[in-house]
Amino acid sequence: MRTLLIANRGEIAIRAARAAREFGVGSVAVFSHEDRSALHRQSADAAYQVGEPGHPVRSYLDIDALIAIAHTSGADGVYPGYGFLSESAVFAQAVVDAGLTWVGPSPATLVLTGDKVRARESAERAGVAVLAASGPVATVEVAVAEAERIGFPVFVKASGGGGGRGLRRVDSAEEVRAVFEVARREAAAAFGDDTLFVEQAVIRPRHVEVQVLADGEGNVVHLFERDCSVQRRHQKVVEIAPAPGLPRELVAALCADAVAFAHEVDYRSAGTVEFLVWTDPDGRATRSVAGYGYAFIEMNPRIQVEHTVTEEATGIDLVLAQLRIAAGETLADLGIAQEGISIQRTAIQCRVTTEDPSDEFRPSTGTIVAYRSPGGPGIRLDGSAYAGAVVTPFYDSLLVKQTATGPDFASAARRARRGLSDFVIRGVASNIDFLQGLLAHPDFLAGDLSTAFLDEHPELMAGTPGAHLGEAGSLLLRLAETTVNRPHGTATTTVRDPGDRLPVDREPASMPAVTAKQLLDGAGPESLARWLRGRTAVAVTDTTLRDAHQSLLATRVRTIDLVPGAEVTARLLPGLFSLECWGGATFDAALRFLGEDPWERLELVRAAAPDVLTQMLIRGRNALGYAPYPDQVVAAFVAHARASGMDVFRVFDALNDAERTLPVIDAVREHGGYVEAAVCYTGNLLDPAETTYTLDYYLRIAEAYVTAGVHGLVIKDMAGLLRPPAARVLIAAIRDRFDVPLRLHTHDTAGGQMATLIAAIDAGIDGVDAASAPLASGGSQPSLGGLLAATAHA
Numbered sequence: 001m002r003t004l005l006i007a008n009r010g011e012i013a014i015r016a017a018r019a020a021r022e023f024g025v026g027s028v029a030v031f032s033h034e035d036r037s038a039l040h041r042q043s044a045d046a047a048y049q050v051g052e053p054g055h056p057v058r059s060y061l062d063i064d065a066l067i068a069i070a071h072t073s074g075a076d077g078v079y080p081g082y083g084f085l086s087e088s089a090v091f092a093q094a095v096v097d098a099g100l101t102w103v104g105p106s107p108a109t110l111v112l113t114g115d116k117v118r119a120r121e122s123a124e125r126a127g128v129a130v131l132a133a134s135g136p137v138a139t140v141e142v143a144v145a146e147a148e149r150i151g152f153p154v155f156v157k158a159s160g161g162g163g164g165r166g167l168r169r170v171d172s173a174e175e176v177r178a179v180f181e182v183a184r185r186e187a188a189a190a191f192g193d194d195t196l197f198v199e200q201a202v203i204r205p206r207h208v209e210v211q212v213l214a215d216g217e218g219n220v221v222h223l224f225e226r227d228c229s230v231q232r233r234h235q236k237v238v239e240i241a242p243a244p245g246l247p248r249e250l251v252a253a254l255c256a257d258a259v260a261f262a263h264e265v266d267y268r269s270a271g272t273v274e275f276l277v278w279t280d281p282d283g284r285a286t287r288s289v290a291g292y293g294y295a296f297i298e299m300n301p302r303i304q305v306e307h308t309v310t311e312e313a314t315g316i317d318l319v320l321a322q323l324r325i326a327a328g329e330t331l332a333d334l335g336i337a338q339e340g341i342s343i344q345r346t347a348i349q350c351r352v353t354t355e356d357p358s359d360e361f362r363p364s365t366g367t368i369v370a371y372r373s374p375g376g377p378g379i380r381l382d383g384s385a386y387a388g389a390v391v392t393p394f395y396d397s398l399l400v401k402q403t404a405t406g407p408d409f410a411s412a413a414r415r416a417r418r419g420l421s422d423f424v425i426r427g428v429a430s431n432i433d434f435l436q437g438l439l440a441h442p443d444f445l446a447g448d449l450s451t452a453f454l455d456e457h458p459e460l461m462a463g464t465p466g467a468h469l470g471e472a473g474s475l476l477l478r479l480a481e482t483t484v485n486r487p488h489g490t491a492t493t494t495v496r497d498p499g500d501r502l503p504v505d506r507e508p509a510s511m512p513a514v515t516a517k518q519l520l521d522g523a524g525p526e527s528l529a530r531w532l533r534g535r536t537a538v539a540v541t542d543t544t545l546r547d548a549h550q551s552l553l554a555t556r557v558r559t560i561d562l563v564p565g566a567e568v569t570a571r572l573l574p575g576l577f578s579l580e581c582w583g584g585a586t587f588d589a590a591l592r593f594l595g596e597d598p599w600e601r602l603e604l605v606r607a608a609a610p611d612v613l614t615q616m617l618i619r620g621r622n623a624l625g626y627a628p629y630p631d632q633v634v635a636a637f638v639a640h641a642r643a644s645g646m647d648v649f650r651v652f653d654a655l656n657d658a659e660r661t662l663p664v665i666d667a668v669r670e671h672g673g674y675v676e677a678a679v680c681y682t683g684n685l686l687d688p689a690e691t692t693y694t695l696d697y698y699l700r701i702a703e704a705y706v707t708a709g710v711h712g713l714v715i716k717d718m719a720g721l722l723r724p725p726a727a728r729v730l731i732a733a734i735r736d737r738f739d740v741p742l743r744l745h746t747h748d749t750a751g752g753q754m755a756t757l758i759a760a761i762d763a764g765i766d767g768v769d770a771a772s773a774p775l776a777s778g779g780s781q782p783s784l785g786g787l788l789a790a791t792a793h794a
Contacts, residue, residue, distance in 0.1 A: 001025055001077040001101050001327045005070040006044060007091075008081030009060060011382045011401065012303070013040035016079045019319040020044075023327075028073040030066065032059035034394055039384040046073055056394035060084045063091050067098045077101040077326060083396070086302040087114055103326040104269045105301045112265050113301045116159045117197055119265075123296040126264035128257040129287030131276070131295040133199040140180040144173045146198040153203070156180060158187030159195035167234065169201050202295075204450045205276040207231065208243050209300075210258035211310045213270050213321055215330045220262045221338045222255040223314050226306060229449040230438065232361065232461075237454075238438065239306035239349045241313040244409045245447035246277070247290035254294060261299065269325055270307070270318045272300040305351070308382055308403040312347035346412040347405045350420065350439070352383075353397040356429035357463025363397040364429035366390070374422030378405045378415045391428050399430065409447065413439050426473075434463060484558070485595055497564070512575045516613050520647055525674040529711040532577070532741040532766055539577035539743070539767035541615060542569060543781050545605065546580040548771035551747065551779035555589035559601040563608050569772075570609030577767055578648050581605045582641075583616030587624040599644055606645030613674070615648035616641065620661040631663040638667035650745075652678035652716055658704035665708050676743070677705035678716035679734075686726050695733055702734055712741035712766075717756075720749030724759035731763040743767035748777040757782055758790060 003026035006016045013029055017040070020027040029044035033053035041047040048069045051059020059065075061084060070078060078095045080086035080103070089110035095102045105113070113119050123130050134146035136159060147154045147170065156168045156179055168179040180196070188194035211223040227243035228236045242251070258273035274297040278285070285293025307318050316336065324334055331337065355361040371387040383400025391399070402419050406412035417439045420432050437460050438444055444453070454460060481487070516539070519528045532539055545566055549557040566579060582602050590598040606614055621628040623637050638649065651664045661677060668675035679701050683693040702713055715722065715730065722730075727744070734742055744760045744767070746753045757768050770776070770784035777783060 001323070003028060003045075003073065003075040004077045004079050004103070004323070005066070005073065005075035005100075006030070006040075006079050006081065007060070007066050008079070008084055008086070009035055009038060009040055009395070010384045010398065011040075012081035012083075012305075014043045014384055015319055015382055016081060017043040017045075019317070019323055020079075022317075022320055023323045025077070025323070026075075028069070028075050030060070030069060032056045032394075034392055037390060039386060039389070048073060056392070063088075063094050066091075067094060067100070070095075070098070070100055075100070077103055077323075079103045079323070080302065082302050082305055087300075089114065101326050103322050105265075105267055105271065109265050109267055110301055113271075113299045114160055116157065116298055117195070119298055120296070122264050123261055126257075126260040128261050128296045129285075129294060131200040131202070131297075132286075134197050136195050136197055140177055143180055143196065143198055144176045147176050148173065150198060150200050153201040155199045155201050156183050157197055157199055158183065158191060158193070159197055160187065160191035160193040202276050202278050202293075204452050205229075205278040206243070206246075206449055207236075207274065207297075207451050208246070208254060208277045208294075209272045209274040209304075210255050211270070211272055211304075211307070211318070212258050212262045212267065213316075213318065213325075213331065213336065214262050214267045215325050215334075216268050216328065217330050218263070218266075219331045220259050220267065221331060221336060221341060222259050223310050223316060223318075223341055224343055225251050225254055226309055227449060228306060229451050230444070230453050231451055232454055236306065237351060238435070239309050240409070240412075241309040241347050242343050244346075244449070247292070250277070250289045250292050250294070253287070253289045257296065261296065265299070267299075267301070269301075270303050270322050272304050274298050274300065305398070305401070306349050308380060308401060309347035309349045312380060312403055312405045313343050313345060314341055315344055316341070345405050345407055346409050347403055348409075348412045348416045348439075349401055349403045350416055350435045351398055351431075352400045352402060352420075352423065352425075352435070353431050354391050354399050354428045355397050355431050357431055357434040357461060359429070359463075361431070361461075363393060364391070365393045366428045368425065369427035370424055371426075372422070372424035373400070374402065374419035376419075378412070379403075379419045380405075385425075399425070410445065413445060431463075434460060484556075484593075510574075511611070515574065515611060516577050517611050517647070520613060520674060524672065525669075525711045528674055529741050532712065533739065535766065538761050538765065540575075540784065540787075541578045541580055541743070541745075541767060541769045542573065542576055542772065542784060543580045543745075543769050544569070544772040544775050546582060546584055546586055546615075546617070547745075547769075548775035548780040550585050550589075552775055555585045556593065558594055559590075559596050559604060562601065563604045566605045567608035570612045574611060576612050578613035578615040579605070579609055580615040580617070580650075580769070582614065582646060583618050583624060583650075585624075599640075602641070602644045602646060613647040614645055615650060616646050617650050617652065618664055620651055620653045620657075621663055623664075628660070634663040635667040635670075638664060638673075639671050642668070642671040642673050646673065648674045648676060650676045650678060650714060650716075651710075652680060654680060656680050656701045658701065658708055661705075662708055665705075665710055669709060674711050675709075676712040676714050676741075677708070677710040678714050678745070679705070681715055681717045681722050681730075682719065683721065684723065684726060685730060686723075695729065698730060699733060699737060702738055706738050706740060710740070712743065713738070714743040714745055714767075717744070717746035717753075720747040720753050722746055722753075722756050724755050727756050727759045728763045731760055731765055735764050741766045743769070745769040746781065747779055748782045749779060751777060754782045754786055754790060757787055761791065 004020045005028045006013045017027040027044040029047040030050040031041045034056040050065050085091040089107040092102045093107040132150045137143040153171045168183050170176050184194045206229040210225050214220040225243050227240040230237045275294050277294045280288045280293035354364045356364050368389045380403040385399045404416035420436050587598045590596040649668045651661045653660045685695050744765050769781050770787050771781040773783045773785045
């Protein structure tokens with residue numbers, strides 16, 4: 001073997017590249033488009049993109065593409081790592097058929113170990129203890145009968161499964177019926193095989209696995225055991241070698257059975273034989289040693305995530321051994337014999353992930369803005385994290401594996417806690433606080449472990465919000481959460497009214513002879529439309545109270561701050577056409593994040609600005625939600641909004657589907673409001689290469705809305721893409737064809753939209769949107785003060 005293709009990503013790909021360098025062979029990495037900045041790409045001697053953009057997982061599962069890259073790069077060996085295609089007999093066979101060296105067990109062995117029913121049969125032939133179980137169960141009736149024969153509780157398991165998928169514990173025949181089809185669908189989706197079987201469930205077992213290593217001449221050794229009992233949703237959290245507290249005669253029996261199983265399946269390379277172990281003082285288990293029962297679960301025919309603890313405990317490099325065995329060397333060539341393998345120290349691996357314990361362990365994504373890793377005696381790190389790395393939602397949330405060693409379990413645990421305390425990770429959440437709490441728990445340190453450990457200690461699962469922000473960030477988050485959400489009730493201290501901070505020496509502007517609000521209330525929306533269309537002066541809507549703070553501050557401005565602003569704005573600028581103050585995301589944010597009543601907000605703003613039109617944005621049939629509602633619900637919502645003080649309803653559909661806005665248009669007209677339809681703009685209609693979003697396209701949309709009976713139109717430039725030349729052409733064309741008011745709403749994303757507003761005014765626009773300077777530009781609208789200055793004396 002001269003060059004190794006590493007068919008994986010992340011830390012295991014980096015680990016394999018290091019082993020290849022030590023072995024003296026070249027290495028080739030593969031990376032998806034989404035992984036183009038990943039560290040493993042830089043760790044190999046060469047790197048090739050695999051797959052197509054937009055398919056981050058499928059890229060690493062493309063067998064034909066991986067083998068093509070092997071040929072192109074000159075690689076003659078393939079290392080699969082763990083996950084992805086590591087247990088795929090199809091991939092292994094394709095590698096062999098392509099004349100390449102497969103670093104792992106044979107395809108035939110992968111087929112056998114990948115089928116849990118056949119693996120169980122192999123264990124029985126090898127004399128290895130197994131749990132009571134059925135064969136494949138084709139129907140729910142058969143599953144119920146087998147469960148009753150074995151005795152509850154049982155597991156309904158996927159034959160080709162792993163990682164807890166397609167696995168359900170059931171305690172009665174009724175539960176078997178309830179979960180059978182769900183488990184079958186999950187197994188089919190995850191493994192392409194919906195075969196299920198029923199297996200005896202053991203209460204409060206430990207998950208103990210034995211590392212084996214085998215060469216191509218039938219020689220097998222074990223590297224002792226690991227304890228992987230502490231799991232969350234069947235996913236391992238920490239791993240320990242050796243397993244604390246187990247009698248050594250039990251360990252000897254487990255290791256002997258693991259070697260026997262490896263011989264039975266003609267195993268080659270590194271692999272893991274997994275067992276359940278439980279206390280059995282009465283000797284009732286099929287196999288009982290030193291007061292413990294145990295039984296075979298499965299074999300993982302690959303390197304494991306937790307292989308590092310065995311390497312540190314025994315001093316044997318498993319990945320390097322895999323490469324040398326694949327190249328034809330024997331265990332004797334490697335200098336490995338069973339009598340020479342011993343446990344030299346205790347090792348504990350902690351999987352540091354970008355999961356947020358304070359948010360039910362949901363994966364956190366984003367850019368790592370700061371990263372500092374631990375070091376010192378007894379600390380090993382295997383990872384792919386760095387400051388500036390982007391954590392995407394496409395892959396496993398593992399960030400780095402910390403393996404701590406010591407002369408015994410207690411000292412290894414102390415060293416692991418010290419290592420975790422040295423980590424600094426900013427920009428994404430992590431589970432470090434959770435791991436620190438786990439490693440300090442008295443039951444964990446006493447070795448009282450089982451797969452139910454976290455269920456029995458739920459306090460460990462309660463994370464601290466903002467822990468990943470550091471001390472200063474956590475303090476700011478705490479202050480913000482307490483101030484806004486008031487978890488302890490209304491504050492007993494006096495909060496200064498923000499209205500007190502507003503200027504008091506400004507005289508109210510003179511009231512115009514006729515205001516838009518007076519026309520709507522007195523003559524109706526049609527009269528308001530004619531007045532707006534016939535004006536010489538350009539009408540202005542102030543978006544500060546809605547879109548501006550939605551775009552810049554995630555809609556987090558509170559009613560207590562908005563209402564004084566509405567009152568002063570209406571008093572100082574009585575000639576405004578409208579105040580956009582409601583709709584969009586404000587309804588959702590008020591309820592979910594601010595703990596406020598959005599209807600009360602509307603009523604208070606209406607009372608604070610009685611002489612200016614209120615305006616809202618509404619998403620057609622979606623109203624203010626994110627999915628369509630029945631027409632009756634939309635109509636009732638509009639009616640209530642109108643009764644609560646809303647005047648102008650700007651309705652839009654992001655795909656310019658006028659039909660989806662009809663319920664709103666009809667309801668607003670019925671209740672006497674002013675309805676304005678948005679023509680959503682994108683692209684560049686002046687681009688000769690543009691074939692979809694052309695001038696004719698926008699005119700068709702405008703015509704559909706006018707036919708539907710809107711009182712006015714608005715060009716809604718949501719991304720700030722409307723350039724001044726295109727604005728002149730589009731406005732002139734709509735003005736020429738439709739005699740309804742036309743307004744313009746844009747976002748100053750790139751900072752040039754003031755020019756677009758001025759071009760629109762020159763082209764005959766009837767109204768524009770702008771925001772108060774402190775909340776203007778960027779994702780918001782252009783500055784109202786800037787617009788007034790730019791058009792002064794024009």
